Every structure is written in structure tokens, then in C-alpha cells.
Amino acid sequence: MSARRVRALWRRVVAEIRRDRPSLALLFVAPILVTGLVTFILREGQTPALNALIVNQAGLPGSAIAGEIASSLRTLGDQATQATDEAAARAAVRDGSATLAIILPADLAASVTRGGAITITVLTSGLDPAGESGQLAVLGKALAAAAGQFSRSQPPVIRHTTVYGVPSSDPIAAFAPAIVGFFVYFFVYILTGVSFLRERTGGTLERLLATPVARGEIVAGYTLGFGLFATLQVALLMTWALGSLRIPALGPLPAFSIGLGIPVAGSPPIAFLVVLLLAVGAVSLGIFLSTFARTELQVLQFIPVVLAPQFLLSGVLFPINSLPAILKPLVAIMPLNYAVDGLRQVFIAGADLSNGALQEDLLVLLGVAAFFAVIASLTIRREIV
Amino acid sequence: MTTVPPPAPGGSPTPAPATIRAQDLVKMFGPIRAVDGISFELAPGRIYGLLGPNGSGKTTLIRLLTGMGRATAGRAEVLGTAMPSRAVLARVGYMTQSDGIYPALTAGENVRFFGELYGVTDATAPEDALAVVDLADRRDAVVATLSGGQRRRLSLACALVHRPPVLFLDEPTVGVDPLLRVQFWSHFRRLADGGVTIVVSSHVMDEADRCDELLFMRSGRVIARGSGRDLRARAGTDDLEQAFLRFSGNVAATR
Missing domain, CATH: 3.40.50.300 (P-loop containing nucleotide triphosphate hydrolases)
Incomplete structure (x- = not known):
């Protein structure tokens, strides 16, 4: 091993990276940005105020407990109101006017008299599993404080049910929509960004632009081309995630099933539509960002800057309602957020195209795809110098 | 200002008044005058x-x-x-200084692709362009397997496929053997x-x-x-x- 040759090599490496200003900046800025954002979210994250409905099915003794629960929630800064019956409460949770409903069962008084634990049912929507378990933790404190007044011996048992889906029956069910959305976005972006960069650096874009082709035609062609592979990718991913193909036992081989068998309440084709619109937006984003990249390395370096914030701010990892207030406006402009929400509506709530929340998600995704298509075609300048 | 004659149909070379005119042409890149008043x-x-x-x-x-x-x-x-x-x-045909062809496609696919962008409807045009540069027998070869000289020829074929009355060739013979x-x-x-x-x-x-x-x-x-x-x-x-x-x-x- 020659020290001289090693020195020549390391000097060359240092000189190359030093002259690659964008890479250099990202090398130092990206980790600071991402770790800073994560720290900020975790430290400044807030437990949003609950808007609880209390349904008392236990008559007079129940109303005393309901009053205690309400006042103990109010001291925590939450809202609590009485609802007439469980159906009304369920409707309020479904349409989002209440965060959750607390149902005091009819046999409450009997339980108290027996000195046993009382069982309180808590109803949430089920659309945001991570966020809801945080709310339940808050509620647990208030319920314990209130119930302690009546039943000294044992803390209350909280039974959690949801409007949509069944909580914690399958831990992956809560994360599947976010994971499907994120990975499609991620891979379509990389594929398009790198391909278009090759077009720019390989001299073929110059040649393309010397033909009568219009910029919009290039973006449309790319969208269709990569859209095809995005479609195949999504189809395969969905089949894998939702499918459960049982293979019977054969000779010494035991029976097994192919596919993750993630439960989905709604129609897979609608979920497919959501992901496809997201993917179309990712094609244009790839073309747009390749303008600012000189090398394939730089295309990859946009990931921490462009994709990581989306990952952190779209409810993939952290529940949106517990994000710091300052970051909430950013959530509204993250395309991934709408895809994740749309997929949750379909996967968990079983939404179809008549669902207002899903329609909004689809419209925003369509708008984002159109916006970036225009931006992308504007970045393909005839003037290549 | 004169009007553009309609594009020549694929087959017959029409005697178009192919004229190129530059008038006090200037192109600046920052402070550099890359083209400095050409007529x-x-x-x-x-x-x-x-x-x-x-x-x-x-x-x-x-x-x-x-x-x-x-x-x-x-x-x-x-x-x-x-x-x-x-x-x-x-x-207008334009042969760029770099080959500007797609390495994963075959020679034939490259010529057909550019032909379609130029609006060529004549199905024989891509074949003719390949024949002109003596690549007809390599039409199904993937560009990545072609030699440097063959790529240069393919690049020329892509510039000729629509039989343009005006042809710009930027260093066409770089890396091309004498023959x-x-x-x-x-x-x-x-x-x-x-x-x-x-x-x-x-x-x-x-x-x-x-x-x-x-x-x-x-x-x-x-x-x-x-x-x-x-x-x-x-x-x-x-x-x-x-x-x-x-x-x-x-x-x-x-x-």
C-alpha cells in the first residue's frame, strides 16, 4: 500500500466534494434540518384538547359520575358535554364534531355497589389510531380521578371501540395506508428524477428540444410512461398487502398464505385511484427537481429536504393532531398528507367516492399533480446552455 | 416577414427556399459574449x-x-x-455534439422515436435513414452494444430521418474513422x-x-x-x- 497513492485518492475525493456545492450544503444542512424537525415535533408536540361527549346510560348514579368526569376533563382544558344517547354520540364522532364519546353503562350502579371495577366504553373514530391512543391516555387520567370518588377499590376499566374498524385487532392496519402512500411516492420520484436527469446530461434532451415536441408533451409522455410502472407497482403492492392467498399443504410442506392480508374496509380500486394520483404528482416533482440537480447523487439528496418533511408531517409516523401548532399550516401543503388521509378513509372507514373527505383528498391530489405538471414543463427550457 | 412553406411530405425532396439568416446576432452568458454580433x-x-x-x-x-x-x-x-x-x-435536422441517442433502445427504435417526434408518417423513412448511414443490418442492436463510430452514424440517421431541407451538424466526424x-x-x-x-x-x-x-x-x-x-x-x-x-x-x- 502506497501512502502517496492513498493521499492522492483522498485529496481527489475531498476536492470533488468541496466543488460540489449542493452536495456539500446538503451533507451538512439536511441532517440538521431533519433531526431538528423530529426533535421539535417530539418536544413541542401537543396533546390537542378533546371534545368529549358523555352518554349516561346509568340513570341518577351515572349522572353524578358524568358530572365528575366532565369537570375533571375541563380542568385539563378539554371540553365535555352530555349527549342524549349512544346513536347521537356515534354520529357526532363520525362527522368529526366530537373527538370521542364516553359511555357510562347501565349496570354502573350495580358495579359500584358490588365494589367491583366499573367498565366505561370509549368510542373514537378509528381513522387515526396513533393519535387516538394518545387521547385515550389523557382520558384515562380524567376517568381515574372521577371514578375514584365512587369506587375506591379499583380503577375503572376502559373499553375502547371505534366507529370504523376494530382497534388493535391488527397493528399493521393502522400503518398500512401511510406506508403504501409513502413508498409509492418515494420510488416514483427517484425513478423519474434520475431518468430525467439522464435525459438532461446524456444530450438526448437537447436533441428532443430540437424537434417540434412541446414541453407539455414531454411531461405528458413521461407521466404516462412512469405512470404505467407506478400503476403496476401499486397493483402489486396492494395485492401483496391486502391479499391472503391460501396455499394448501402439499406433502411435507405445511399450508401457508401469500400476502399480508391487511384488512381493508373499502374498495381496493378506490385506494388504487388515490395512490395513482399521488404517483402522477411524483412524476412531475421528479422532473421539476431534476432541474436543480447536476448529478444523480444530487437527485438523491433532495430526499431529506423534500421527502423527509412530508414523511414527518403527513401522519405517517406522528399523528397530525399532536404536531406543534406552528407546523400545522405546513401539513396542509403536503401532498402526501392527502394521500394518507384518503387511504385511511378507504382502508379504515370504507369510504367510497360519495364520501366528502375522500372527494376533498382526491381533488387536492389532482390539483397538486396538475400544478407540478405545469411547473415541470416550465422548467424544461428550450434554452439549454 | 415571409411565411413558412408547409413541411415537405416524407417522400419527394421539394426544392424549398432553404435560407438561414443571422442579423447582428448576440448571445451573452453573464459578461461573456459567446456570440458577438454575427450577420x-x-x-x-x-x-x-x-x-x-x-x-x-x-x-x-x-x-x-x-x-x-x-x-x-x-x-x-x-x-x-x-x-x-x-x-x-x-x-430542421440537428446532429448534436454528444451522440444524444438512447443507450437502452435499439438503433431502429432510436430512429423511429425521433421520426415520430418530427412527425414523419412515411414508414420507410427510418429504414432509409439507417441505410444511408450503413446501419440497416444493426437495426435491432441495442445502442449500448454499438461501437463509437456506429453511434455517431446512428446520431446522424436520427438527424436525417425527416429529410429536412436544413441540416446542422455539430462536429459530426469526431471519433469517426477516416473511411x-x-x-x-x-x-x-x-x-x-x-x-x-x-x-x-x-x-x-x-x-x-x-x-x-x-x-x-x-x-x-x-x-x-x-x-x-x-x-x-x-x-x-x-x-x-x-x-x-x-x-x-x-x-x-x-x-
């Missing part, structure tokens, strides 16, 4: 050679004439229309005889005599124009390279 008119059926050292503005000039760049000042006109104009590009170079030039001559206006940029002086007219370029300017013989005579030398240096010297002296 000329080029007639159909002739081969023009843009000759000059690297960085003399040849490629930038071609890019202004093909509408790839917008002039800072002045006017570039091809076939009677101010560039950039997408409509005119259907009648093939002769074939290239005899083909250029045949095209010119058919009425095509050809602009070839080169920094190889020994190719210059194959052009009908030369434009010596230096520092973004055309410092001399004429046939090879004419330029030699004016410079008082038998050697074109010497002639170029004489003209360059004159420019330097007058500056």
Missing part, C-alpha cells in the same frame, strides 16, 4: 463549414439557429421564420446536391475543403468567409491553418 445569409444546396477553435462560439451559434437558445440581441431566421419556432423545427468520414462527406454532398442547406461545425481544418464555403470563427465572431481556395489566397498561404491564424492575427491587431 450572414446562407443559400440552399450548399455546405457551410463553421471553423474555429473550441470556445469560439460555433455550438452557441448553432443553438441560436436551431432555437435552442434565445438571442440576447439580433435575429436568427431559418426558412424565413424567426427562431425559436417549433413549426420550423420539423424541417467512414469519407462516406459521411459524400453523403453530405449528395444531400446538398438535392438542395439541402448544411452547416457543419468543426475544428478539423482538413475537412474544410469539402465545404463550399467556410466561416472562420473566433471569440464569437465570423472573422472571414469564403471558399477554402479564396481564403488561402487572401491570406497568402497554401495552408488553411496558417490562413486561419493570419485572419485571427488581423483581428487581434485591429482590436
Whole structure:
């Protein structure tokens, strides 16, 4: 091993990276940005105020407990109101006017008299599993404080049910929509960004632009081309995630099933539509960002800057309602957020195209795809110098 | 301002008034004047050679004439229309300095692809273009498996597939062996005889005599124009390279 040759090599490496200003900046800025954002979210994250409905099915003794629960929630800064019956409460949770409903069962008084634990049912929507378990933790404190007044011996048992889906029956069910959305976005972006960069650096874009082709035609062609592979990718991913193909036992081989068998309440084709619109937006984003990249390395370096914030701010990892207030406006402009929400509506709530929340998600995704298509075609300048 | 004649149909070469005109053309890159006030008119059926050292503005000039760049000042006109104009590009062939072909596609797929972008409807046109550059038997070969010279030929085929009346060739013979170079030039001559206006940029002086007219370029300017013989005579030398240096010297002296 020659020290001289090693020195020549390391000097060359240092000189190359030093002259690659964008890479250099990202090398130092990206980790600071991402770790800073994560720290900020975790430290400044807030437990949003609950808007609880209390349904008392236990008559007079129940109303005393309901009053205690309400006042103990109010001291925590939450809202609590009485609802007439469980159906009304369920409707309020479904349409989002209440965060959750607390149902005091009819046999409450009997339980108290027996000195046993009382069982309180808590109803949430089920659309945001991570966020809801945080709310339940808050509620647990208030319920314990209130119930302690009546039943000294044992803390209350909280039974959690949801409007949509069944909580914690399958831990992956809560994360599947976010994971499907994120990975499609991620891979379509990389594929398009790198391909278009090759077009720019390989001299073929110059040649393309010397033909009568219009910029919009290039973006449309790319969208269709990569859209095809995005479609195949999504189809395969969905089949894998939702499918459960049982293979019977054969000779010494035991029976097994192919596919993750993630439960989905709604129609897979609608979920497919959501992901496809997201993917179309990712094609244009790839073309747009390749303008600012000189090398394939730089295309990859946009990931921490462009994709990581989306990952952190779209409810993939952290529940949106517990994000710091300052970051909430950013959530509204993250395309991934709408895809994740749309997929949750379909996967968990079983939404179809008549669902207002899903329609909004689809419209925003369509708008984002159109916006970036225009931006992308504007970045393909005839003037290549 | 004249109107553009309709694009020539795929088959017969129509005698279009292929004229290229530059008027006080200037292109600035920041403080650098890459093209510094160029004016000329080029007639159909002739081969023009843009000759000059690297960085003399040849490629930038071609890019202004093909509408790839917008002039800072002045006017570039091809076939009677101010560039950039997408409509005119259907009648202009451009062979870029880099090969500008898709390595994962076959030779045939590359030619067909560019043919479709140019609006070629004649199904035999891509095949003819491959035959012209002697690549017909390699049509199904993936570009990545072609030699450097074959890629150059394919690049030329892609510029010819729509039978354009105006052809810009940016250093077409770089990396091409001498035998093939002769074939290239005899083909250029045949095209010119058919009425095509050809602009070839080169920094190889020994190719210059194959052009009908030369434009010596230096520092973004055309410092001399004429046939090879004419330029030699004016410079008082038998050697074109010497002639170029004489003209360059004159420019330097007058500056």
C-alpha cells in the first residue's frame, strides 16, 4: 500500500466534494434540518384538547359520575358535554364534531355497589389510531380521578371501540395506508428524477428540444410512461398487502398464505385511484427537481429536504393532531398528507367516492399533480446552455 | 416577414427556399459574449463549414439557429421564420455534439422515436435513414452494444430521418474513422446536391475543403468567409491553418 497513492485518492475525493456545492450544503444542512424537525415535533408536540361527549346510560348514579368526569376533563382544558344517547354520540364522532364519546353503562350502579371495577366504553373514530391512543391516555387520567370518588377499590376499566374498524385487532392496519402512500411516492420520484436527469446530461434532451415536441408533451409522455410502472407497482403492492392467498399443504410442506392480508374496509380500486394520483404528482416533482440537480447523487439528496418533511408531517409516523401548532399550516401543503388521509378513509372507514373527505383528498391530489405538471414543463427550457 | 412553406411530405425532396439568416446576432452568458454580433445569409444546396477553435462560439451559434437558445440581441431566421419556432423545427435536422441517442433502445427504435417526434408518417423513412448511414443490418442492436463510430452514424440517421431541407451538424466526424468520414462527406454532398442547406461545425481544418464555403470563427465572431481556395489566397498561404491564424492575427491587431 502506497501512502502517496492513498493521499492522492483522498485529496481527489475531498476536492470533488468541496466543488460540489449542493452536495456539500446538503451533507451538512439536511441532517440538521431533519433531526431538528423530529426533535421539535417530539418536544413541542401537543396533546390537542378533546371534545368529549358523555352518554349516561346509568340513570341518577351515572349522572353524578358524568358530572365528575366532565369537570375533571375541563380542568385539563378539554371540553365535555352530555349527549342524549349512544346513536347521537356515534354520529357526532363520525362527522368529526366530537373527538370521542364516553359511555357510562347501565349496570354502573350495580358495579359500584358490588365494589367491583366499573367498565366505561370509549368510542373514537378509528381513522387515526396513533393519535387516538394518545387521547385515550389523557382520558384515562380524567376517568381515574372521577371514578375514584365512587369506587375506591379499583380503577375503572376502559373499553375502547371505534366507529370504523376494530382497534388493535391488527397493528399493521393502522400503518398500512401511510406506508403504501409513502413508498409509492418515494420510488416514483427517484425513478423519474434520475431518468430525467439522464435525459438532461446524456444530450438526448437537447436533441428532443430540437424537434417540434412541446414541453407539455414531454411531461405528458413521461407521466404516462412512469405512470404505467407506478400503476403496476401499486397493483402489486396492494395485492401483496391486502391479499391472503391460501396455499394448501402439499406433502411435507405445511399450508401457508401469500400476502399480508391487511384488512381493508373499502374498495381496493378506490385506494388504487388515490395512490395513482399521488404517483402522477411524483412524476412531475421528479422532473421539476431534476432541474436543480447536476448529478444523480444530487437527485438523491433532495430526499431529506423534500421527502423527509412530508414523511414527518403527513401522519405517517406522528399523528397530525399532536404536531406543534406552528407546523400545522405546513401539513396542509403536503401532498402526501392527502394521500394518507384518503387511504385511511378507504382502508379504515370504507369510504367510497360519495364520501366528502375522500372527494376533498382526491381533488387536492389532482390539483397538486396538475400544478407540478405545469411547473415541470416550465422548467424544461428550450434554452439549454 | 415571409411565411413558412408547409413541411415537405416524407417522400419527394421539394426544392424549398432553404435560407438561414443571422442579423447582428448576440448571445451573452453573464459578461461573456459567446456570440458577438454575427450577420450572414446562407443559400440552399450548399455546405457551410463553421471553423474555429473550441470556445469560439460555433455550438452557441448553432443553438441560436436551431432555437435552442434565445438571442440576447439580433435575429436568427431559418426558412424565413424567426427562431425559436417549433413549426420550423420539423424541417430542421440537428446532429448534436454528444451522440444524444438512447443507450437502452435499439438503433431502429432510436430512429423511429425521433421520426415520430418530427412527425414523419412515411414508414420507410427510418429504414432509409439507417441505410444511408450503413446501419440497416444493426437495426435491432441495442445502442449500448454499438461501437463509437456506429453511434455517431446512428446520431446522424436520427438527424436525417425527416429529410429536412436544413441540416446542422455539430462536429459530426469526431471519433469517426477516416473511411467512414469519407462516406459521411459524400453523403453530405449528395444531400446538398438535392438542395439541402448544411452547416457543419468543426475544428478539423482538413475537412474544410469539402465545404463550399467556410466561416472562420473566433471569440464569437465570423472573422472571414469564403471558399477554402479564396481564403488561402487572401491570406497568402497554401495552408488553411496558417490562413486561419493570419485572419485571427488581423483581428487581434485591429482590436
